[in-house]
Amino acid sequence: MTVEFGVLGSVEGSIDGRPVALGHARQRGVLAVLLVDVDHPVTVDQLIDRAWGHHPPRQARSTLRGYLSRLRQALAATREAVIARQPGGYVLTTVGTVTVDMHSFRRLAAQARATGDDTRAAALFEQSLRLWRAEPFAALDTPWLNALRDALVQERLAAQLDLGDLRLRLGQHTALLPELSARAAAHPLDEHLAGQLMLALHRNGRSAEALDHYHRTRDRLARELGIDPGPALREIQTAVLRQDTAPGAVPQPGAPTQPSPPPAQLPLSVAAFTGRDVELARLDRLLSAAAKAGAGTGAGAGAGAGAGAGAGAGPVRPAAVVISAVSGTAGVGKTALAVHWAHRIREAFPDGQLYVNLRGFVPGGSITDPAEAVRGFLDALGVPPARIPNGLEAQAGLYRSLLADRRVLVVLDNARDAEQVRPLLPGAPGCLALVTSRNRLTGLAATEGAHLLSVDLLTPGQARDLLAGRLGPHRTAAEPSAANEIVTRCAGLPLALAIVAARAADQLHLPLAVLAGEGGRHSSERPGRRGPGHPGTRGVLLVLPSAEQRRGPAAPAAGPAPRTGHRAARGRRPGRSATRPHQHPGDRTDPRQPAHRTHPGPVRPPRPAPHLRHRTGHHPRRRRHPTCGNTPHARPLSAHRPRRRRPADPSQEDSHQSDPCSTGLCS
Incomplete structure (x- = not known):
């Protein structure tokens, strides 16, 4: 059964050549929105905004459900194009025999630009341009559809110009x-x-x-x-x-004088990569499963068994788009793991490896916009700047078209959420997307079928191996107790261990015991304050305490924080200490406080609410009197006098101020 949809003109559909009644213009607009992102979920809010623009109906969600119900009835004759409900939105799922003329046009144009045969390229361009029947999305008028229509018109003009150059050469x-x-x-x-x-x-x-x-x-x-x-x-x-x-x-x-080489944007792999055998094995099995699925359908015949798993295995070619989302806390080594594994399997993706740092959690920095990332990928794939369309939707479509029939590895590092990642995911079989994030991207697993992988802290043995790999086994073996202390204080965080190892490697004369001792002695010093020991200890002081607090379950239980405010003032019995019963007065290990706030000293007494300060004797701004040296305490309720009016003459202002000594408030 052949199912065809068209948006390069009026929105139409046909099943085995017979037209499908798709309803009125607004209902066709809802279908057009799903067709643009076919096989990708669209949220309810996006559907309403794209189909109605700035003037949605009052009952927009119920109206949308009615339109989708009628569209399902119109497509009930086929199971190859189904509108499915997913968490938060809807998706139009299709199989290989379903075609959408807009995506076919982009795919054929990308294939024409990629081929080196002028005759073949001209035939592909002509085939793509024949798909156009009229102005895209005819009879539909919303801001989103209008912007997409303009982008498609520019893409059509670019294809016509490229075809003109080919025909002139022929x-x-x-x-x-x-x-x-x-x-x-x-x-x-x-x-x-x-x-x-x-x-x-x-x-x-x-x-x-x-x-x-x-x-x-x-x-x-x-x-x-x-x-x-x-x-x-x-x-x-x-x-x-x-x-x-x-x-x-x-x-x-801006056209390149020669075909651009395949992009190879992977950053340098981490030196002396240690551990993560379980995570690497899971990633290898993921790629092997995709290759076996392709072998069953003929798409991946001849693929090897596991990338990097065996010396005799050939390169693995995934039969479908594989998405793996690696998550974990900051400094746990997500990027190092992703880049290391990407270098291991790069031979399975000879058409290129793309990489972008999305800066999803950079403090004080700007997050990489998906449009900026797509533009960088298009530049890496050799698209001239004059041929890059306007708008994220059009650029993402061109990006996916260029990846069609290619085997490309895409590494999306430090993503903030699923919305930042979706425009950058490839849409053609044979590609793999590897995403890292501090958040667990369950949205990608629910809608795009991503495989989730959590990266935990290093075990003590792995941490010791990492430290030995950075410093050399002879140095850690010479001071095993100091090395163990450093491993303990770094709490299994590879980033903390790497910083300490860099500090030790920079000063070979510095014993590891000094580093471990400084971490224990000054773990509660404020950042920027150097200890009395060796110079340049600031880096160690900043790394070891913060890593120890990140450890979580292994950290000492600190109990609840002391209550503050008027509730604490009313609830505490006279004579009871402000510190917790199980806590020494000199300790302050509130886990909610950041590492640079952790310093020895007594816990400050809670500050009561303003209307209760006269009961507790607390005064926030007590100063000793310059004459008698006494400290005025709070005035009791009976001593409060009505507010004195300001004198008419400002020069007499000081004469009306009360002297604490004259009022008897100094003790």
């Missing part, structure tokens, strides 16, 4: 001339199009008309934009003046 200038004349009249400021028309006119023996068109284009550019023609158009004018019989086609602005 010598089809005579058949191309009428089409170029009409297109140049519709886009008079497009220099690329003006150059194509000049070449076609010149090769048809109409050089005078070619020069006339150049002068008209130059005058219009100067009059409307205040600029001169670019170098490419001036070169064609020079060739026409010289009566060059076969000038080359106008180069695309």
